[in-house]
Amino acid sequence: MSEMNTPVAAKLPSPEEVALIKKFLNDTTLFLGPDPEIMQNHDLMPRSEVEDECMRKVGDAHTIAKIRDRIQAGCDEGYEMVEQMGAAPGAKWGDVITGVYSASGDLAIASAGGVLIFSALVHHPIKFIIKNWVNDPTVGVNEGDGFIHNDSRYGNVHNTDQSMILPIFHKGKLVCWVASTVHEGENGAIEPGGMPSMAESPCDEGLKMCPFKVVENYQIKRDILTFLQNSVREPKLQYEDMKVKLFACLRIKQRIEETLNTDGPEALISTLRTTMENVRAEVKRRVSEWPDMTVRTYIIQDSTLRENCVVKINCKLTKTGDRLIFDFRGSSPEFTNRATNTIVAGLKGMLAQVFLCYVWPDLPRGQAAFAPIEVITDPHSIVNCSYDAPNSQSLMSIFTGFTAGQHAVAKFLYSCPEKYTKVHAPTFNMINTFIWGGVSQHGETLGNLCADLNGMGAGATVDRDGEHALAPIFATMADIGEQELNEEEVPFLQLVSKKMTRDAIAPGKYRGGQGYTMMVATKDSEQWGFMTVCQGAKFPPLQGLFGGYACGSYPLCKVQGVDVYDVLLNEPHKFKHSIEEIMNERPFEEATYTTHHMGMGFEISKRGELFMISQGAGAGYGDLLERDPAGVIRDIEEGLMSPGVAERLYKVKFDPDTLAVNHEATAAARDAERKARIARGVPYAEFIKGWNKPTPPTHLQYFGCWGDDVAKLYMGSPDKFRDANAPRPNYMPHPKDVRIAELESRLLAMGAMGGEKQ
């Protein structure tokens, strides 16, 4: 051992020196990046002295309820303003929210409608502003200021969502904050529409706005606005929606000021804090009524949106006393150059939606409902990605994380005597819609999406079928939009829209709500294209519940080399209104018909070529042999399921012409099937001897833990893995390079490389 390595007792700095070092580091910080102290914490801030004093002065439940209702109404008013005036399709169809935050930055009250997760994450950028800008002489936080933000690494879902944040003062003192958030779409990324799958680093993802001041004296600063407009494909949208969000915030401010004038600041501050503390306490009480138990589940993502592979979202949910702990350790490592990663705050925000949308919708919508619930992840995992990892397609991981949570929670709720909703199988979780972009028929450069992403099929419940195309998992009160209105602005038609996709089913005693077909074709632009950004073309992204089945899988189908508008004009009888008929019958002679996974990068389309997809079904509930035969027949009558499939799966016997059920024969067929199950089923101990394998299969690129060993994360093959706590880069090759290598190896094997020098 050399002398240099001999351990020497370090001299500990004195408290004065520690203070000096801290001041030096604060004064000389080179870059105010996302702050882990803010970003890793989703709990409420400690009660401040001011809040404590206000709560001592104003504690009357009626006064607090009255003020909470007024603030709630103000948030709802702001929400309506954004929805009615916003230019982004997301704004028009409800992908919007408004909220009021405490002076410390906690979300106290959010609008009743809209995307709660947006609001549930804005406390992070507000806390960043409080920590860094309030006392910075070059920035400051003053009456009349407004801050903009979109970078998810500072607290957001993805950077297509933009927030406007206003501090609210009363007699010179900051009393609270208001914010409005919209899924804006276009953000200047490598692909149009705001959610690029092709992003291989954060630098490909377009505008990355840390929280900064864009409004002074209630006026948008034109120089900064122009810079932002110059950075995106839709400059008019950027301006209009900044104004809309600002004015929505000002309306909420007006309502808050009315309250301040009638009841005083103490009453307002007490209301905000009391609401949050009461909700937090009530959540702990409700959790304590659940059974102490551990529930395990996993959801598989079957692609990175660039290539198919098996990506595990692993979830262990443990409840002990009044503690509830989501443990996502064992989930896939983050992808260094794929955009499907999420920051952990995004995952938490979406888990909050499980509770506020599906378990305890009676609670006031705010941050407090998830505040006492704990979340554990591995570092640099797909559900807790690093600063350097792209995350513009974070929806893939937060939505599959949501489903893991929803699936696990249902198994706790069943036995609870006290319920606030019905036990619920997972709702469909992918944004099966078209993202679009290019130059419109009016010469406008556009980039955005169809609101069909809001039409996810609902999961079945304990006593009824799931509803079709009901709502997105991230907002219970959003709309799927009016396609005819969109068509005035965009140069394509949905030739088939909102027609249920037959046989794309999730069977069960109660079946999942189904999804509908969308067929789009460009018409009036030579510069227009589409993307799809979903997983689940090979491996369903759900699990069924209590014997019910999940949904099937959903591909993208293309028909190229045809102009269907010419067909509709000259030979209209050839056009068919289902994917099944068009792909199987191939009615357009010269066309090519192909299928793909649902991660289609932005692709320019030609006039009249068809792109066809389907929204997905929510999961089924219970044993399908217990389904009421009348429900099976109703599904046939409504075109949800073909008679052959119905009879084969549900063992219902009926007259093919009249659909009259033969109940006796049905009972006999079902009894026979139960006996057949017993005959073909293998005792568990024997089954796992043949089934269980020590490592992931070699024929799949597998990412994440295998079985219960969460310490070892596989990275694409059985011989490549990492220690869960020791991050490693996880690069994926370009899919075209992979394809070229495959084809070259074939050429080489055939001796057809033509003597090409290497």
Added chain:
Amino acid sequence: MKVLMTEYLRIDLDAEQWECRVCDHVIGSAGKSYKEGMLVHNRDPREIHPPIIDPEKYRFTFSPDPEWVRILEYYCPHCGTQVETEYAVPGHPPLHDMEPDLPALRAQWARREEVKEAVVGPAVTADKGHGH
């Protein structure tokens, strides 16, 4: 005292056993996974999610890929009720999906009346609307 744990399973807290709610069959120790007392069938997912477009012509058909995913169906060995399904990567060990803490469960239910019919939860009902 028995606790209704799922649509088809309950736990007898005194005997510490999982039971089938359809046929009363004693499945096995509640200290272990109920799956250990089940029959299992490795289902090709194409049988449940039929191809909508021709698998002879296309790579993606609306059916899950059987080389990527299998459906493990768990049956009560006595009555054949399908108690649970599990969409699994081929070869992935089945999950111990519900692992209750029996002493805690017993203590919790010591304070409650036994529930013999599952509590469904509130229905969503139409509001009467605003009126004067």
